[in-house]
Every structure is written in structure tokens, then in C-alpha cells.
Amino acid sequence: MSATIKDIAKIAGVSHMTVSRALNGSDTVTNETRDKVLKIAAELNYRPNLQARSLVMNRKYSIGVVFSTLSSATAPSFMQACLNGIYQTLAKDYNLVVKDLERGLEHFNLSRVDGVIFVSQQESDDSFIDFALAQGTKLVVINRRVERESLINVTADEIGGAASAVRFLIEHNYQRIALINGPAKIQSSIDRQQGYQQALLDNNISIVADLIKDGKFSIQGGYDAMKVILHESRDGQVPDAVFCSNDEMAFGALKAINEVGLKVPSEIAIIGFNDSDICQFTSPALSTVKKPIEEMARFGAEALFALINQEVIDNPVQQLATELVIRASVR
Amino acid sequence: MSATIKDIAKIAGVSHMTVSRALNGSDTVTNETRDKVLKIAAELNYRPNLQARSLVMNRKYSIGVVFSTLSSATAPSFMQACLNGIYQTLAKDYNLVVKDLERGLEHFNLSRVDGVIFVSQQESDDSFIDFALAQGTKLVVINRRVERESLINVTADEIGGAASAVRFLIEHNYQRIALINGPAKIQSSIDRQQGYQQALLDNNISIVADLIKDGKFSIQGGYDAMKVILHESRDGQVPDAVFCSNDEMAFGALKAINEVGLKVPSEIAIIGFNDSDICQFTSPALSTVKKPIEEMARFGAEALFALINQEVIDNPVQQLATELVIRASVR
DNA sequence: TTGAAAGCGCTAACAA
DNA sequence: TTGTTAGCGCTTTCAA
Numbered sequence: 001m002s003a004t005i006k007d008i009a010k011i012a013g014v015s016h017m018t019v020s021r022a023l024n025g026s027d028t029v030t031n032e033t034r035d036k037v038l039k040i041a042a043e044l045n046y047r048p049n050l051q052a053r054s055l056v057m058n059r060k061y062s063i064g065v066v067f068s069t070l071s072s073a074t075a076p077s078f079m080q081a082c083l084n085g086i087y088q089t090l091a092k093d094y095n096l097v098v099k100d101l102e103r104g105l106e107h108f109n110l111s112r113v114d115g116v117i118f119v120s121q122q123e124s125d126d127s128f129i130d131f132a133l134a135q136g137t138k139l140v141v142i143n144r145r146v147e148r149e150s151l152i153n154v155t156a157d158e159i160g161g162a163a164s165a166v167r168f169l170i171e172h173n174y175q176r177i178a179l180i181n182g183p184a185k186i187q188s189s190i191d192r193q194q195g196y197q198q199a200l201l202d203n204n205i206s207i208v209a210d211l212i213k214d215g216k217f218s219i220q221g222g223y224d225a226m227k228v229i230l231h232e233s234r235d236g237q238v239p240d241a242v243f244c245s246n247d248e249m250a251f252g253a254l255k256a257i258n259e260v261g262l263k264v265p266s267e268i269a270i271i272g273f274n275d276s277d278i279c280q281f282t283s284p285a286l287s288t289v290k291k292p293i294e295e296m297a298r299f300g301a302e303a304l305f306a307l308i309n310q311e312v313i314d315n316p317v318q319q320l321a322t323e324l325v326i327r328a329s330v331r
Numbered sequence: 332m333s334a335t336i337k338d339i340a341k342i343a344g345v346s347h348m349t350v351s352r353a354l355n356g357s358d359t360v361t362n363e364t365r366d367k368v369l370k371i372a373a374e375l376n377y378r379p380n381l382q383a384r385s386l387v388m389n390r391k392y393s394i395g396v397v398f399s400t401l402s403s404a405t406a407p408s409f410m411q412a413c414l415n416g417i418y419q420t421l422a423k424d425y426n427l428v429v430k431d432l433e434r435g436l437e438h439f440n441l442s443r444v445d446g447v448i449f450v451s452q453q454e455s456d457d458s459f460i461d462f463a464l465a466q467g468t469k470l471v472v473i474n475r476r477v478e479r480e481s482l483i484n485v486t487a488d489e490i491g492g493a494a495s496a497v498r499f500l501i502e503h504n505y506q507r508i509a510l511i512n513g514p515a516k517i518q519s520s521i522d523r524q525q526g527y528q529q530a531l532l533d534n535n536i537s538i539v540a541d542l543i544k545d546g547k548f549s550i551q552g553g554y555d556a557m558k559v560i561l562h563e564s565r566d567g568q569v570p571d572a573v574f575c576s577n578d579e580m581a582f583g584a585l586k587a588i589n590e591v592g593l594k595v596p597s598e599i600a601i602i603g604f605n606d607s608d609i610c611q612f613t614s615p616a617l618s619t620v621k622k623p624i625e626e627m628a629r630f631g632a633e634a635l636f637a638l639i640n641q642e643v644i645d646n647p648v649q650q651l652a653t654e655l656v657i658r659a660s661v662r
Numbered sequence: 663t664t665g666a667a668a669g670c671g672c673t674a675a676c677a678a
Numbered sequence: 679t680t681g682t683t684a685g686c687g688c689t690t691t692c693a694a
Contacts (some may be wrong), residue, residue: 015665047440052687054382055670070415076407084401097426109378219612255612281550281586346681383671386686
């Protein structure tokens with residue numbers, strides 16, 4: 001067993017309360033006493049028992065980091081960027097407890113954490129949000145736009161980003177623009193499709209249902225979807241551009257395009273979303289919409305910290321800008 | 332504040348001990364009492380205060396999941412596979428607390444967890460391992476071979492995997508085989524280089540230092556390293572094959588090869604390591620050594636569970652097999 | 663400036 | 679079968 005304040009007290013010849021005060025930097029302790037206590041604490045390698053403190057203070061020194069799913073449906077690069085952003089901000093003060101919503105929440109005891117940062121990806125997450133809010137959980141939702149009374153919500157401009165990509169294609173004389181989208185239930189899919197459609201409609205281009213496919217947010221899914229698009233349009237017109245709802249799908253689509261011998265970008269252009277590491281290294285390099293994932297996570301974590309510490313939150317609802325990055329995959 | 336056993340006791344008209352017993356399934360409680368208690372507990376949405384229980388039982392209901400680094404030096408797909416494998420096994424019983432070693436350990440209070448599963452990547456991790464072991468922490472180390480008295484250690488056969496890849500190249504008449512390796516401090520780099528050298532020596536092929544470059548385990552690094560190799564060997568002989576210590580670097584190297592107009596696999600072959608998602612979708616598809624990352628994590632998590640629960644560990648030291656996967660990037 | 667007492671929510675040990 | 683008491687390690691409150 002590790003040392004307790006009583007052990008220190010015994011050695012120092014003071015009461016355990018004096019030790020507690022010295023350790024917590026109270027100014028009602030003489031310097032002499034404090035020094036003695038701190039020295040003994042260091043010698044014994046004293047570590048406070050946070051569960052005990054927790055019981056008295058009703059603080060948990062942990063925060064929950066909740067994902068819609070931890071499995072492959074969440075892109076690894078996205079997950080890492082989120083975790084990393086949160087870790088940088090909060091790891092000094094809190095244990096970060098990672099959870100997913102997929103395997104039920106019976107085992108997620110919200111009372112074990114001081115707050116939750118929720119990386120939300122789909123509308124069905126709402127039930128968890130409402131549940132957590134009803135319990136009075138300090139909650140910050142990032143990634144997905146959620147409207148609740150005074151809920152802190154940090155997102156990126158998905159609609160605007162998608163629209164800017166498609167608008168760029170239109171302005172560069174691409175006419176027949178396909179969309180390979182993520183799963184319909186994911187909010188990012190919905191938003192990016194909305195941006196896509198808006199850009200088309202703004203330019204009086206009609207929306208063709210056959211040019212919109214589900215690529216499951218995965219490389220394989222993007223590949224499969226592109227295959228279908230190319231196959232279906234064999235006797236009709238092949239699209240001259242594809243906007244993909246993430247970079248992974250764009251990468252898969254690129255493979256499918258290669259396989260049928262079409263040239264990128266001269267015969268078909270392609271744009272992805274997120275600006276993940278692979279973009280600069282596909283052949284040709286992949287144009288994309290840059291999404292500030294790590295920054296989003298960091299802002300969310302900072303807001304949660306402020307919320308827990310009863311500070312004023314300047315911008316409870318933030319939407320970070322996305323940015324079109326043009327590379328060789330469009331002409 | 333949420334309900335406590337005393338609240339339930341008051342309503343049920345019994346002592347808080349009876350409530351505790353009923354809730355914990357003791358058989359010294361009449362069915363009638365138990366039912367009454369459980370019903371009230373459900374009505375009050377009772378959740379046990381685990382910090383309080385923790386104080387008495389000296390259990391933490393949390394385990395630490397420690398990475399050498401959470402930042403980009405750890406491949407996202409690797410990190411996700413590890414987390415996911417551990418989560419599947421342990422999330423029902425424990426909160427998973429994610430940590431990295433990079434930003435120091437002052438804030439990692441080992442007494443807050445019942446055990447640690449350490450995804451170790453480099454030799455400098457040893458100091459943490461020894462520190463944790465000295466504290467009596469229940470510890471399982473995965474990914475990197477570590478020899479300590481009765482330490483549980485789950486790894487993959489990195490050396491054998493690398494050797495099998497290089498041996499395959501030699502058997503298929505590749506003569507001049509380069510190595511793009513990860514950072515020198517990472518154990519996987521050391522192991523894979525050892526496998527590479529062993530295969531060469533076994534076949535009486537001398538090791539050429541100029542053909543071994545550091546690709547930093549990243550796409551960019553692999554690209555840069557390949558550039559250097561191709562540039563340096565302009566007037567000499569260009570290698571006819573490259574073995575890369577992970578798939579990301581192989582992906583970057585592929586780009587560099589493309590840029591100088593060399594054909595894969597007719598002019599130069601390439602093999603990666605891990606079998607991550609991208610391999611099937613590069614052009615040409617990337618041969619690789621498959622490493623069972625998620626399985627490794629799961630086995631480690633199971634062993635930690637057994638260790639915490641004082642069960643017998645069948646195989647404290649496991650080395651999982653790796654497997655050569657040949658695709659179009661070699662002829 | 664320091665100490666004694668009480669209690670956070672829970673379980674172990676013993677008594678009834 | 680149930681209840682009483684004590685105590686896990688800490689902080690708050692009040693007294694000295």
C-alpha cells in the first residue's frame with residue numbers, strides 16, 4: 001500500500017490535517033512545518049488517493065471521451081486527431097476515459113466523470129445527449145451540429161466546404177458531377193450532400209440520383225461505389241468529376257477509375273474531404289476540403305474545461321472554417 | 332446528487348447494509364427484501380458510487396491503456412486497432428484510461444488503475460516498465476518484446492515476418508533490395524531490419540548501407556527516403572526491390588517511384604508491413620506482411636484481466652505469427 | 663497556526 | 679436474515 005497523509009503525519013509529528021493543509025498549499029501553515037511535510041511526502045513517494053478525495057469533493061478527476069463508435073466505421077486518422085487534440089488540452093488535469101456508444105451504455109456510469117466530450121457522428125446519438133443532459137452531465141459535443149438549450153457545440157463548416165468543392169468543379173467546366181457519400185445516418189454525410197446539392201442547384205444543374213452512391217466512408221466502399229457508377233454509365237455518360245465525402249473513399253474511387261483506364265484529371269476529376277495524410281501521396285495528388293479536426297477537438301476540450309470550472313464560455317457554439325485544397329486531381 | 336444506498340434503505344425500511352447485500356446478490360437476503368430493494372433502486376435510477384466502493388475494496392475499476400506516443404508518430408490505424416481490441420475485451424468491466432508517455436508521467440497516478448496494458452514501441456519505454464513493476468502495478472506489455480521476470484508480453488513475429496518478405500524477394504530473383512526503415516529507436520524498426528539482414532546474409536548477399544534509409548514510419552518519410560535512394564543510385568544501380576518497415580512508408584515510396592517513371596513491379600518491387608487498409612488499393616496493390624494487431628491487443632487485454640483476477644495465465648509470453656501477403660507490387 | 667471530530671458512500675466483521 | 683459499528687483516505691468545520 002502506498003503512503004497516506006496519516007503516515008506522513010506520524011513521521012512529522014503533526015496531525016493528518018496539518019499534512020493535508022501543507023500538501024494543498026494552505027497559507028495557514030508555517031513554512032517550517034510545510035517544508036518538513038513536503039520533504040517526508042517526497043521521501044515516501046506520496047501520491048494522494050484521488051478516490052478518497054473524490055468522495056469528499058465530489059470531483060472525479062476524469063472526463064469521458066465518447067465516440068459514436070470506436071470500430072473501423074470511424075476513420076482512424078479522424079479518431080487519432082480527436083484523441084490527440086483532447087489529450088493535449090486535458091491530460092494534465094484529468095484521466096481521459098474512452099468510450100463508444102455502440103455496445104450500449106449500461107456500463108457507462110456518467111457519475112464517474114466530471115464531464116464528457118462527445119465526438120458525435122450521427123443523429124441517433126441524440127438519445128445519449130439528452131440522457132447525459134438530463135443527468136446534469138457537463139457536456140460538450142463536437143463534430144456534429146446539435147441544437148440544445150445552452151449546449152456547447154464545436155463543429156466544422158461541412159456544408160460550406162462541400163459546396164465550395166463542387167462549386168469549384170462547376171466553375172472549371174465540369175458538368176456531370178457524381179457524389180460518393182458516407183452512410184446516410186452520419187450527419188457529415190447529410191451535410192456534405194447538402195453542400196453538393198446546393199452548389200449544383202445554385203448553378204442550375206439538376207441532381208441525378210444515379211450519380212449519388214453510398215461509399216460507407218471506407219476505402220473499399222469508395223472503390224465499390226465508383227465501380228457501380230462507372231459500370232452503370234457505360235452506355236450513358238460517365239461523370240466527368242466525383243466529389244467524395246472523405247479522402248478514404250476518394251482513394252478507393254481512384255483505384256476503380258485506374259482499373260477502367262480513365263485518366264485523372266483529364267477525363268475525370270476527383271475531390272475528397274478532410275485533408276488526411278494520404279492526399280499528397282495518391283497519384284495524382286488528391287484535392288480535398290481541409291477540416292480542422294484536431295483544432296475542433298482542442299476547442300471542445302478547452303470549453304469543457306471552462307464549463308467544469310464554472311468559467312464563462314465565450315463561444316458556446318462554434319463553427320470552424322473548412323478550406324478547399326486544390327491538387328493535381330482536378331485540372 | 333444521485334441516490335445512495337441509504338436513500339434506498341430509508342424508503343425500503345431496512346438498513347443500508349441490507350440494501351448493499353441485496354444489490355450485490357448476497358444469498359442471505361430474502362427474495363422479498365431483495366425484490367423490494369431492487370425495485371426501489373431501479374425507480375431511483377441508483378448507480379453505485381464506485382469511488383466509495385473503490386476506497387473500501389481497493390479496486391479502481393479502471394485500467395490504463397498506455398502508448399509510447401499518441402501523436403502522429405503512432406500510425407492511426409495501429410492505434411485504432413489496439414484500442415479497439417482492448418475495448419472489446421475490457422470495456423464491460425473497466426473504464427479505459429488512455430495515456431501516452433511522451434509528455435511525462437508526473438500526472439499518471441498508477442494507483443488510479445487496477446492494471447496497465449502498455450502498447451510499447453521503443454526501448455526507452457523500459458524505464459516506465461521498471462517503474463510500474465517496482466510499484467507492483469499489474470502490467471501487460473504488448474507489441475514490443477520485453478524480458479522481465481514473469482512479465483506478460485504479447486508480440487508479433489516481426490523478425491520472421493520481415494525475413495520472409497525479403498526471402499521471397501530473393502527467391503524471385505531480386506538482387507538489390509533496399510530497406511526503408513522506421514526510426515532507429517523503435518523496436519519494430521530494429522526487428523524488421525534484423526529480419527531483412529538475416530535473409531540477405533542467409534543468401535550470401537552483402538548488406539549495403541546506402542540501401543538502408545530512415546523513413547520515419549510516415550508516408551512523407553517513405554517518400555523522402557525513396558527519393559534519396561533513387562537519386563543516389565542514379566549513376567550506380569537502382570535497387571530492383573524495396574522492403575518498407577510499414578505500409579505507410581511503402582505508400583510514400585510508391586509515389587516517389589511513380590514520379591521518376593519506374594514501373595512497379597517490372598522494374599522495381601515493393602513490400603510493406605502490417606497489412607493496413609490501404610494495401611489493396613494502391614496501384615499496384617501492395618504486398619505486405621500481415622501483423623495481427625487487434626488480436627495482439629485482445630490477447631494482452633485478456634491476460635491483464637486474468638492477472639487482475641488472480642487467474643492462471645496460460646502463456647505469459649506469446650509471439651503471434653505474421654504472414655506474408657503477396658499482391659501485385661511484386662512479380 | 664494546529665488539532666479533533668464528523669462524514670463523503672460503501673463494505674467487512676461481528677452481533678443480534 | 680438483518681442490523682450495528684467501524685473504517686477506507688481525504689477534506690470541511692469548528693474549536694483550541
